[in-house]
Amino acid sequence: MPKRNDLEQKALQFVMNTGFEGVLQSELWRNLGASSREGSRISIKLENKGLIRRAKELCDGRWTYRLYPKRLPASIESISDCPCLMCQDNPRCDPSSTISPKNCERLTDWVLLIAKGESGTVGDS
Amino acid sequence: MLSNIDDATLLRVAGALGEEEAVKLIEILKNSEEITDDEIANKTGIRLNSVRKILYKLYDHSLVGLRRTRDPKTGWFIFHWRLQPDQLEGFILSQKRRVLEKLNIRLGYEKNHDFYYCYTPGCKRVPFEEAVELVFRCPTCGKPLMHYDNDKILGALSKRVDVLRKELGE
Numbered sequence: 001m002p003k004r005n006d007l008e009q010k011a012l013q014f015v016m017n018t019g020f021e022g023v024l025q026s027e028l029w030r031n032l033g034a035s036s037r038e039g040s041r042i043s044i045k046l047e048n049k050g051l052i053r054r055a056k057e058l059c060d061g062r063w064t065y066r067l068y069p070k071r072l073p074a075s076i077e078s079i080s081d082c083p084c085l086m087c088q089d090n091p092r093c094d095p096s097s098t099i100s101p102k103n104c105e106r107l108t109d110w111v112l113l114i115a116k117g118e119s120g121t122v123g124d125s
Numbered sequence: 126m127l128s129n130i131d132d133a134t135l136l137r138v139a140g141a142l143g144e145e146e147a148v149k150l151i152e153i154l155k156n157s158e159e160i161t162d163d164e165i166a167n168k169t170g171i172r173l174n175s176v177r178k179i180l181y182k183l184y185d186h187s188l189v190g191l192r193r194t195r196d197p198k199t200g201w202f203i204f205h206w207r208l209q210p211d212q213l214e215g216f217i218l219s220q221k222r223r224v225l226e227k228l229n230i231r232l233g234y235e236k237n238h239d240f241y242y243c244y245t246p247g248c249k250r251v252p253f254e255e256a257v258e259l260v261f262r263c264p265t266c267g268k269p270l271m272h273y274d275n276d277k278i279l280g281a282l283s284k285r286v287d288v289l290r291k292e293l294g295e
Contacts, residue, residue: 071294074134074213074214074218075134075137076134076137076220077137078221078285078288079220079221079289080137080140084224085141085224086142093227095230101227101231101234102230102234103234104231107227108250111231111282114285115280115281118277118281
């Protein structure tokens with residue numbers, strides 16, 4: 001039988017991976033291979049620790065809970081391609097100085113690239 | 126402690142900080158409690174000065190910690206490095222906040238300005254005030270400047286700002 005803490009960690013990871021959508025408590029315990037009692041106890045525990053939020057939801061005529069993560073897994077995905085992340089000019093970058101995010105060419109190129117990625121072509125270089 | 130950082134994220138951060146060599150270095154650090162820079166260089170085949178450069182970079186962000194001892198024979202310092210994965214989440218959050226701040230500044234600037242552009246690859250867009258001073262001629266290629274619609278840029282920037290805000294719980 002897996003240790004309680006292992007299950008808790010797995011449950012937390014599972015809930016966090018669902019992102020803003022959240023997951024039904026029943027789906028959680030089925031996925032973990034645990035019983036509904038264990039599932040409910042673990043989710044209460046995680047809620048008490050402030051790691052998840054439980055919201056009551058009616059599903060197939062039964063009241064259950066939808067579990068939402070309070071914190072998403074820390075991922076660097078959303079900024080990993082941004083030139084500001086490891087920019088060497090960072091200490092000198094300020095809106096009031098010559099090196100500024102307002103007119104930074106590297107930032108412009110990146111924004112144009114993501115704009116292009118989202119919808120066809122953009123007129124700039 | 127319940128952690129919400131996985132190894133893949135750790136390696137991605139290493140990649141962002143110092144590319145391939147940092148990834149190799151983190152792999153070694155991850156599998157050992159404490160290790161000296163010399164041992165890392167021997168294990169990875171990365172030059173000792175590069176190893177130290179990457180380690181100091183990681184140390185600047187508190188992602189690695191060090192312990193210093195003195196070599197009894199030579200009297201030189203020996204640095205023992207260890208990974209501090211518990212600092213990773215804080216590092217990611219602080220970087221996200223910093224990037225968000227920059228993107229917000231840029232978004233405000235794009236919203237409040239009209240841009241003019243000669244549509245020549247390699248030339249820069251010019252805000253209206255500057256375009257007036259230049260009599261609507263590109264300062265680089267001399268072609269006439271025409272109005273540039275930055276809606277797509279605004280859209281892409283707003284989306285990224287929203288994503289970051291959500292991730293930071295703002």
